[in-house]
Amino acid sequence: MVFDLKACARSNILALQPYRCARDDYKDDGNTTLLDANENAHGPSLSKVDDLASKGSESQLFRFDSLNRYPDPHQIELKQLLCHLRQSPSSPNPLTPANLFVGVGSDEAIDALIRCFCVPGVDRILICPPTYGMYTVASQINDVEVVKIPLDIEGDIPTFDIRPGVILEKLRNDSKIKLVYICSPGNPTGKLIPPSQIRQLLEFQWNGVVVLDEAYIDFAGEGKSLAHWVNDHPNLVVMQTLSKAFGMAGIRLGFAFAPTNIIRLLNNLKAPYNISSITSALAIQAVSKPGLEVMAVHRNLILEQRTRIVQELVRLQRIGKLRGGFDANFLLVEILNGPKDSGGVPDNISARRVYKELAETKGIVVRYRGDELGCEGCLRITVGTEDETTKLIKKLDEVFKEI
Ligand SMILES: Cc1ncc(COP(=O)(O)O)c(C=O)c1O
Numbered sequence: 123m124v125f126d127l128k129a130c131a132r133s134n135i136l137a138l139q140p141y142r143c144a145r146d147d148y149k150d151d152g153n154t155t156l157l158d159a160n161e162n163a164h165g166p167s168l169s170k171v172d173d174l175a176s177k178g179s180e181s182q183l184f185r186f187d188s189l190n191r192y193p194d195p196h197q198i199e200l201k202q203l204l205c206h207l208r209q210s211p212s213s214p215n216p217l218t219p220a221n222l223f224v225g226v227g228s229d230e231a232i233d234a235l236i237r238c239f240c241v242p243g244v245d246r247i248l249i250c251p252p253t254y255g256m257y258t259v260a261s262q263i264n265d266v267e268v269v270k271i272p273l274d275i276e277g278d279i280p281t282f283d284i285r286p287g288v289i290l291e292k293l294r295n296d297s298k299i300k301l302v303y304i305c306s307p308g309n310p311t312g313k314l315i316p317p318s319q320i321r322q323l324l325e326f327q328w329n330g331v332v333v334l335d336e337a338y339i340d341f342a343g344e345g346k347s348l349a350h351w352v353n354d355h356p357n358l359v360v361m362q363t364l365s366k367a368f369g370m371a372g373i374r375l376g377f378a379f380a381p382t383n384i385i386r387l388l389n390n391l392k393a394p395y396n397i398s399s400i401t402s403a404l405a406i407q408a409v410s411k412p413g414l415e416v417m418a419v420h421r422n423l424i425l426e427q428r429t430r431i432v433q434e435l436v437r438l439q440r441i442g443k444l445r446g447g448f449d450a451n452f453l454l455v456e457i458l459n460g461p462k463d464s465g466g467v468p469d470n471i472s473a474r475r476v477y478k479e480l481a482e483t484k485g486i487v488v489r490y491r492g493d494e495l496g497c498e499g500c501l502r503i504t505v506g507t508e509d510e511t512t513k514l515i516k517k518l519d520e521v522f523k524e525i
Contacts, residue, residue: 123297123327123328123329124327124329125327125328125329125330125331125356125357126329127356127383127384127387129329130239130300130329130330130331130357131238131239131387132237132238132239132240132241135237135238135239135387135390135391136387138387138390138391140389140390140391140394141393141394143158143159143192143195143394144158144159145158145159145192145194145195146195146196149194150191156191159191159192161190161191161192162190163190164190165187165189165190166186166187166189166190184399184400184403184404188399189399189400191399192395193395193397193398193399193402194397194399194402195394195395196219197224197397197402198219199402199406200224200397200402200405200406200409201219201222201224201377202219203406203409203410204222204224204377204409205217205218205219205221205222207409207414208347208349208350208362208379209350210345210350213350213353213354215353215354216350216353217349217350217352217353217379218382220382220385220386221352221353221379221380221381221382221385222377222378222379222385223377223378223380223385223388223389223392224375224376224377224396224397225375225376225377225378225392225396225397226374226375226376226396226397227363227365227374227375227376228335228337228361228362228363228365228376228377228378229256229260229376230376230392230396231359231361231376231377231378231388232256232257232260232303232333232335232361233260233263233264234388234391234392235301235331235333235359235378235388236260236261236264236266236301237264237391238384238387238388238391239300239301239330239331240261240264240266240300240301242264242265242266243265243266244298245266245267245298245299245300246266246267246268246269246296246298246299246300247261247266247267247268247269247299247300247301247302247303248268248269248270248271248289248292248293248299248301248302248303249268249269249270249271249302249303250270250271250272250273250284250285250289250303250304250305251270251272251273251494251495252272252273252275252282252308252310252311252491252494252495252496252497253273253303253305253308253309254303254305254309254335254337257303269292269296269299271284271285271288271289271292272285272495272496273285273308273311273495273496275495275496278443279443279445280445280446280496281313282308282311282313282445282446282447282496283313283315283316283319284304284315284319284323286319286322286323289302289323290322290323290326293326293328293330294328297329299330300329300330300331301330301331301333302323302330302331302332302333303333303335304320304323304332304333304334304335305335305337306320306334306335306336306339307336307338307339307341307342307447307449307450308446308447308450309337309338309450309452310446310452310454310489310491310494310497310500310502311445311446311447311454312338312446312447312448312449312450312452312453312454313446313447313449314342314346314447314449317348320332320334320348324351324355324357324358330357331357331358331359331384332355332357332358332359333359333360333361334348334358334359334360334361335361336348336349336360336361336362337361337362337363337365337366338366338367338449338450338451339362339367340366340367340368340417340421341366341367341421341424341425341428341449341450341451342449342450343449346449347360347362348360349362349379352379352380352381353381355381356381356383357381358380358381359378359379359380359384360378360379360380361376361377361378362376362377362378362379363375363376363377364376364405364408364409366451367417367420367421367424367451368408368409368413368417369417369420370404370405370408373400373401373404373405374401375397375401375402375404375405423507423508424451424505426508427505427506427507427508427510427511428448428451428453428505430508430511431453431503431505431511431514431515432444432448432453434511434515435453435455435515435518438515438518438519438522439458439461439462439463439466439522440457440458440460440461440462440466440472440476440522441455441456441457441458441462441518442455442456442457442458442462442466442467442468442499443456443468444456445496445497445500451504451505452502452503452504452505453502453503453505454491454497454500454501454502455500455501455502455503456468456473456498456499456500457469457472457473457476457499457500457501458472458499459471459472459499467499468498468499468500469498469499470492470493470498470499472499472525473490473492473499473500473501474490474492475525476501476518476521476522476525477489477490477501479521479524479525480517480518480521483521484517484520484521485517486513486514486517488501488502488503488504489501489502489503489504490502
């Protein structure tokens with residue numbers, strides 16, 4: 123069976139008449155009198171709006187005096203910049219704004235895809251644990267069952283690769299699976315999935331969609347994103363976010379690249395003004411040339427500290443192996459129940475204890491991941507600044523002496 127959007131998406135979504143507003147037809151060019159959307163022409167209720175120096179200055183990041191107006195429902199300028207960011211010079215089918223959905227974090231895209239493709243109580247999604255928790259949360263909210271095909275967790279140091287053969291076998295036997303969520307680089311694994319494995323999934327003929335979550339892709343090295351593949355594969359969606367390498371988690375901006383017919387459905391079902399004007403103005407700054415330069419500097423600092431943590435942590439006697447990959451801004455670290463020279467092994471009781479001590483007595487919060495598949499005795503540690511790394515190593519050493 124080949125992918126057929128009309129037979130795969132929910133029939134009520136295919137038939138959906140999207141909310142339309144006059145701004146779909148007419149843009150605010152600064153000279154137009156806008157009496158279409160029941161806005162307040164007097165401006166925003168901000169007493170300090172002048173202090174914010176908002177009135178018409180070209181150098182302003184954002185005009186606060188325009189907050190009385192609804193934001194652009196289409197976000198074309200932002201989408202164009204995002205296409206430019208992920209365009210591949212070798213790709214014969216360039217990305218265009220029609221390949222993009224923008225949402226309130228990529229969490230909105232995760233949920234929108236489920237609502238688009240999965241009939242509640244009938245259809246299913248497939249995930250590969252250990253993986254990001256929101257795929258399951260969004261499924262549960264939508265009354266959609268989750269099928270689990272774990273990553274490869276065999277061996278002393280798991281590869282945390284996907285197992286395309288097992289996934290495809292499952293898809294062959296379960297026609298109710300509509301979406302396969304693959305996280306690359308994985309959370310909590312920090313492991314980039316080889317493109318050849320993703321290609322294996324895309325070459326399989328089935329009536330469902332492969333969703334590749336690339337939230338951490340900018341930590342994996344130049345040119346690793348597969349976003350430019352979406353115009354070559356009718357059933358590929360690639361999600362990304364400004365929350366990680368771009369350091370903009372607070373504005374809530376995520377996006378999904380996909381073939382234009384899938385994007386049309388996602389845009390039809392979203393709330394018309396889901397992206398606030400402030401968010402889009404800041405997002406545009408972040409993905410314009412000066413913002414990209416700042417991102418590259420910060421990312422390189424994080425990568426330096428990642429290397430440093432790898433080198434310094436393994437010297438500690440109660441730290442075991444670094445599991446998973448080095449493709450994200452965090453590391454998955456084994457905590458041992460005794461010194462490694464005396465045969466200490468990864469252990470959840472020790473990991474929980476270190477997690478608690480770090481937070482309660484040392485002022486450092488990391489993430490306990492020991493209960494996740496293939497993560498026995500593991501903490502997930504985000505890579506911070508140089509000072510934060512210095513503090514982390516020192517405090518971890520102290521905790522190990524105290525417990
Ligand atoms: C793998 C993965 N995908 C998506 C997200 C959500 O990102 P956003 O902040 O864009 O909603 C996260 C956040 O931690 C994540 O780890």
